[in-house]
Amino acid sequence: MEEFERKVKFMEPLRANSGTDFKSVPETDEGWMRTALAEAGQAREAGEVPVGAVIVLNGERLAAAHNHPIALHDPSAHAEMLAIRRAAVAVGNYRLPGTTLYVTLEPCLMCAGAILHARIDRLVFGAADPKNGAVVSLYRLFDDRRFNHAVSVTEGVLRDACGEILSGFFHEKRLASPV
Ligand code: ZN
Numbered sequence: 001m002e003e004f005e006r007k008v009k010f011m012e013p014l015r016a017n018s019g020t021d022f023k024s025v026p027e028t029d030e031g032w033m034r035t036a037l038a039e040a041g042q043a044r045e046a047g048e049v050p051v052g053a054v055i056v057l058n059g060e061r062l063a064a065a066h067n068h069p070i071a072l073h074d075p076s077a078h079a080e081m082l083a084i085r086r087a088a089v090a091v092g093n094y095r096l097p098g099t100t101l102y103v104t105l106e107p108c109l110m111c112a113g114a115i116l117h118a119r120i121d122r123l124v125f126g127a128a129d130p131k132n133g134a135v136v137s138l139y140r141l142f143d144d145r146r147f148n149h150a151v152s153v154t155e156g157v158l159r160d161a162c163g164e165i166l167s168g169f170f171h172e173k174r175l176a177s178p179v
Contacts, residue, residue: 053079063087106133126162
């Protein structure tokens with residue numbers, strides 16, 4: 001009974017935050033996507049292409065990261081790669097079963113590959129990437145059943161906000177250096 005009361009108490013703030021049903025998956029997804037968007041904002045501040053990612057396990061944030069290849073001189077320093085590395089260190093495991101990766105932009109081939117290697121359960125992304133996307137755009141990597149790991153995909157969460165931060169960034173860049 002005491003245990004039950006403690007749980008109810010713990011859930012109260014969650015219920016208050018979500019407004020209606022605290023179990024609502026879309027609300028939770030949107031909440032985490034906002035965290036990923038905040039990371040994308042940090043990338044923009046640093047002059048990097050604004051993409052952000054967060055990895056969640058059992059409703060808790062394991063790691064968050066933003067795109068950083070220019071400053072780090074590292075072509076692999078995409079938001080997802082950095083978040084995966086940090087999450088793996090956080091749990092002390094090179095695999096991340098039970099986790100969900102939220103990212104503002106559809107993952108590229110490299111990041112989709114890393115998601116498979118990390119055994120991430122679920123991917124949630126915002127905007128599709130027609131130039132580099134390997135989940136629904138150029139390739140549909142997670143539809144290939146030859147891989148021995150299945151990733152469930154939710155796309156389009158806060159799609160507009162995730163796309164606008166990118167288009168705004170490139171628009172400003174074009175204004176700053178007209179060709
Ligand atoms: Zn990538």
